[in-house]
Amino acid sequence: MSAPQAKQLARKIHAVELPSVKTLIEKVYGELKRDIVRGYLRPRAKLRVEALRARYQVSSSTIREALLLLVADALVTSEGQRGFRVAPVSLDDLREITTLRKMMETMALRESIALGDDNWESGVVAAFHKLSLIDTRRMRKSEEVAREWDKRNHAFHEALIAAAKSSWVRHFRHILYHSSERYRALSVAILNVRPGVGQEHKAIMDAALARDADLACRLTEEHIERNFAMFSRIPKDVLDPG
Template sequence: MPLDADVLEAREAAEEPRTLIETAYRQLRRDIIDGSHQAGQKLRVEHLKATYQVSAGTLREALALLVSDSLVVAQGQRGFRVAPMSLADLEDLTRMRVLLECEAVRESIALGKDDWEASVVSAFHKLSLAEQRLRVDPQVSFDDWEACNRHFHESLVSACKSRWMLRFRRLLYQQSERYRRVSATKGPPPVEVHDEHRAIFDAVMARNADLAGAVLTAHVHRALTVIRKAGLLK
């Protein structure tokens, strides 16, 4: 039975891939997010077979899943391309991510119990350690930091009960990873990022939904602000 991207996302958090399609999907997604396959690039199945060591059919299945993630664009008989990136897209993405993520955090604050708080504390601690390593060697430590950053943001919304809100929020977060990598690797060093995460953490632990929403909004706008100011995208 075909797997959708949500099922693969849930599995990825817990275990190794079960099928060649899952493996190819994860590898392609990673390579798109980290810029190995650049925005707008043609993804030629015949060329990718050797790189990912899977059949053309498996690659097409994996690419179809990435289309549902909005990381790849299907062009009918012309094949697939990496989804484009633009300042206008980032502005729209940021606006929608703020709406969904702040609402999901607000619901988590209202509904979360002790185990939710414990998960946020644990995720923040791991993120803080990753941020220390990031300051020492940004190039080597970025992927580790990004994984911890993703886990922290997911922990914040994990008590939210809306499956659809979490699904669309996850899609928007995944899209934002590409832009965040541009801002982090081509823009100025993110020296205030730990302070921003600390402010979010403190507001959530205090169960102050209004303050949490305000500091989270400013935090989510970081990549947009850096990219716009530095002229990294048009």
């Protein structure tokens, strides 16, 4: 192999081994979002680029690009020349998120029920069954179990709206869902697991599979509203530590 050929091969291997800039930004964006949603990065916390660069082992420019994506998701605020902070939380914010979530969730669900086929139905049933296997009594004793329940709960609600076609509704629903998950993370260590969630999920599933969109949407709104009532019990000093 000639020297030019060897250099060309080395460049190809290097390109395969190193993730693209876009992929790296998406990776860091996902990790930052996870840490904010799970409460590892607390509300109002200063997000110093150099500290985050060391934490996630990437360049400062990659951190800034990821933070700008999170600003668009309303999980981070930009303070101009003063940098970035984790977005604050409050009952007023949660109330607005809840109201908008009910709108987006029911719009997506109604469309999904109208368009869903046999594969959609089997996906809903499978996601519900997997979620029901989690013993919610263990959630307060194990963060791992609580996180797994959150993951399966998200998968169940995703399965319900999987047949919806509106990309805008799905986009805003996604943002609102993750914004509400921050409050769940704040409540996990403080509140008992809300009783009756499993029955609520089954009732929503049954209505959806029966193609009763009005009932499924009403039950979904009530389900989201009950979550608001639970999260609103979080002490004020936890919601807004100042």
